[in-house]
Amino acid sequence: MDVNDKIVADLVKNKVEFITTVPCKQLAGVIDAVEASPDIFHIPSNKEDEGMGLCAGAFMGGKRPAIIMQNTAIGVTINTLATLTQYYRMPLPMLISYRGELREPVACQVEMAVHTKALLNQMNIPTYHFHKESDVEEFDAILQYTFMCNKPVAILTDASFWGGYGDQ
Amino acid sequence: MIRSEILREIAPILRDQLVVCNIGLPSQELHLIDDQPTNFYMLGTMGLSSSIGLGLALSQPKTVISIDGDGSVLTNMGTLPTIANNVADNYILMIIDNGSYGSTGDQPTYAGKKTKLEKVAEACGCENVVVCQDVDTGKTLQAAIDSKQMTIIVVKCDSGNIKLPVITMDPVVIRDRFMKAVAS
Numbered sequence: 138m139d140v141n142d143k144i145v146a147d148l149v150k151n152k153v154e155f156i157t158t159v160p161c162k163q164l165a166g167v168i169d170a171v172e173a174s175p176d177i178f179h180i181p182s183n184k185e186d187e188g189m190g191l192c193a194g195a196f197m198g199g200k201r202p203a204i205i206m207q208n209t210a211i212g213v214t215i216n217t218l219a220t221l222t223q224y225y226r227m228p229l230p231m232l233i234s235y236r237g238e239l240r241e242p243v244a245c246q247v248e249m250a251v252h253t254k255a256l257l258n259q260m261n262i263p264t265y266h267f268h269k270e271s272d273v274e275e276f277d278a279i280l281q282y283t284f285m286c287n288k289p290v291a292i293l294t295d296a297s298f299w300g301g302y303g304d305q
Numbered sequence: 306m307i308r309s310e311i312l313r314e315i316a317p318i319l320r321d322q323l324v325v326c327n328i329g330l331p332s333q334e335l336h337l338i339d340d341q342p343t344n345f346y347m348l349g350t351m352g353l354s355s356s357i358g359l360g361l362a363l364s365q366p367k368t369v370i371s372i373d374g375d376g377s378v379l380t381n382m383g384t385l386p387t388i389a390n391n392v393a394d395n396y397i398l399m400i401i402d403n404g405s406y407g408s409t410g411d412q413p414t415y416a417g418k419k420t421k422l423e424k425v426a427e428a429c430g431c432e433n434v435v436v437c438q439d440v441d442t443g444k445t446l447q448a449a450i451d452s453k454q455m456t457i458i459v460v461k462c463d464s465g466n467i468k469l470p471v472i473t474m475d476p477v478v479i480r481d482r483f484m485k486a487v488a489s
Contacts, residue, residue, distance in 0.1 A: 155364060178363065180391050182356075183383030190353030191387070194325070194360025194369075197345065197484050202360070220349025221357075225480040 140299075141170040143273050144232070149176045151280040153203045153230070155195035157181065157188035161207040163234040163299045168205060185210035186217040189229065196227050201284060203230040208237070208253045208293065209246075218260055222289045230283045235266070235293040240301045257291050264291040267298040306439035307465035308401050309334045312372075315443050319344075322450065323487060325358040325371045329408030331401070335372070336472050342486040346472055346479050352381030355398050359388055362396035365487060368450055369395060375402040375416035382425070388457070389430030397449050398457045399442075405464035423459045431457050439463070 138146070144167050148156070157180050158168050172179045178200075182188035185206045192202035210233070222229050236243070237250025257264045263286075265279055266272075276292065283290040306314075308331060316339040325345045326332045332346040347354055355378065358371030378384065378400055388398065404417020416422050426434045433454050437445040439462035449456035472479075 155360070180360075180363070180387065182387055184381075186350075186353065187356045187381055187383050187387065190350070190356025190381075190384075191360035191363075193353075194357040194362070195364040196360075197357075197480065197487055198361045198364025199484075199488060200364040217350050217353065221347075221353065224349060225476045227480070 140270055140273055141166040144276060145170045145174050145177070147277040147280060148203060149174065150277065151201065151284065153201045153280065154178060155180070155192065155200040155202045156205060157191050157202070158205040159183075159185050159188060159207065159210060161234040161236065163236070163294070163296065164205055164207070164232075167232070171205065184213060186214045189214055189217045189222060192229055193221055193225070193227055201228070203232065205232045207234045209249045211253055211256050212249060215256065215260065218262070218289055223260075226287045228284045228287045229289040230280055231289060231291045233291055233293050234299075235295040238295040238297070240296040253293065262289055262291050264293065267292060267294045270298060270300070272298060307463050307467075308403060308407065309338070309467045311401065311439055311442050311460065311462060313338050315446055318443060318446055318450070319370065323361065323367050323369045325354050325361065325369065327354040327373050327377055330466055330469075331372055331374065333469050333472055334467070337469050342482045345483045346474070348472060348476055348479075352377045352384075355384045355388065356381065358398065359384070359391065359393060359396055361487070362393035363391060366395060367487065368397070369393075370397045370399055370446070373398060373400050374407070375400060375404060375422055376406040376414045378422055379414055379416060379420075385426050385429035385431060388455070389426075389432075392432075392455050394453050394455050396455045397446070399446065400457070400459045401462060402459050403462050403464040407464060407466050411464050411466070417464075423457075426457045426459075433457065434459070436461065
């Protein structure tokens with residue numbers, strides 16, 4: 138199964154019905170698959186903290202949410218993660234493209250990559266790093282874990298996981 | 306009228322609805338005036354009342370009213386295109402526009418100067434944007450509820466605050482109580 142289809146199949150299996158996204162080149166395929174899924178309501182947001190607000194509302198309305206975003210968004214959402222998602226104890230799977238890792242062509246992306254794991258660690262956010270395509274096999278268990286413990290959980294997906302950036 | 310006077314007047318209307326209330330003084334005022342399990346009080350996270358309310362409205366059928374302020378909508382201006390493009394007819398965004406950041410000492414907002422939030426909302430694609438004066442808030446809100454159409458209400462009122470205590474209820478208690486009210 139294609140990795141994008143596998144991710145969406147696991148989201149549907151775990152009854153994740155409300156997904157907000159802020160695009161990244163690496164995430165284009167999975168965002169298309171989310172949009173195409175009849176089992177998921179897809180609502181693009183303009184900024185990731187706004188998206189986390191939408192997810193908090195959806196959770197309180199009885200729908201399991203998720204957010205798909207780039208790792209630069211960690212810099213945008215620290216306050217929302219601390220004072221909304223964590224403070225009110227809400228689950229939130231965060232599927233994150235980990236830009237600025239090996240095979241990255243854009244130097245500036247490295248500037249947030251070097252802070253990404255440190256910030257997630259500082260926030261006590263459980264963090265998983267998908268580096269090889271086979272790592273996606275853990276996605277189902279990570280989703281179950283997220284909704285078991287009612288916490289935001291980060292899944293960092295780097296360029297090697299997505300198959301690189303093509304010819305450069 | 307100032308915001309707390311408006312909240313006191315519309316409390317009988319709000320009581321029967323799901324309410325997501327903005328951070329700071331608005332939540333403290335609503336909590337003091339008429340605490341209900343159907344109220345979700347924001348204790349932090351400036352700007353997200355409208356987003357939380359929209360996510361809630363899109364996920365279940367009951368009417369949801371987000372009480373927001375001009376300052377917090379300016380903080381999260383990206384919310385208006387998202388609202389416009391994801392219509393939930395059980396959703397009302399009520400912006401109490403007093404032209405100031407009340408909770409932090411009434412510093413003026415740009416909405417109290419040249420920026421018109423009702424025009425921003427319309428430019429973003431919101432279809433039912435209603436401007437009302439403070440004294441008409443109750444009937445305007447009731448009409449929006451009865452219309453069963455997504456509505457943005459901009460309430461023009463005076464700036465000013467009352468002295469009142471912070472909310473000491475635990476956030477998980479607020480959330481759990483609210484979710485039970487949503488599901489009931």
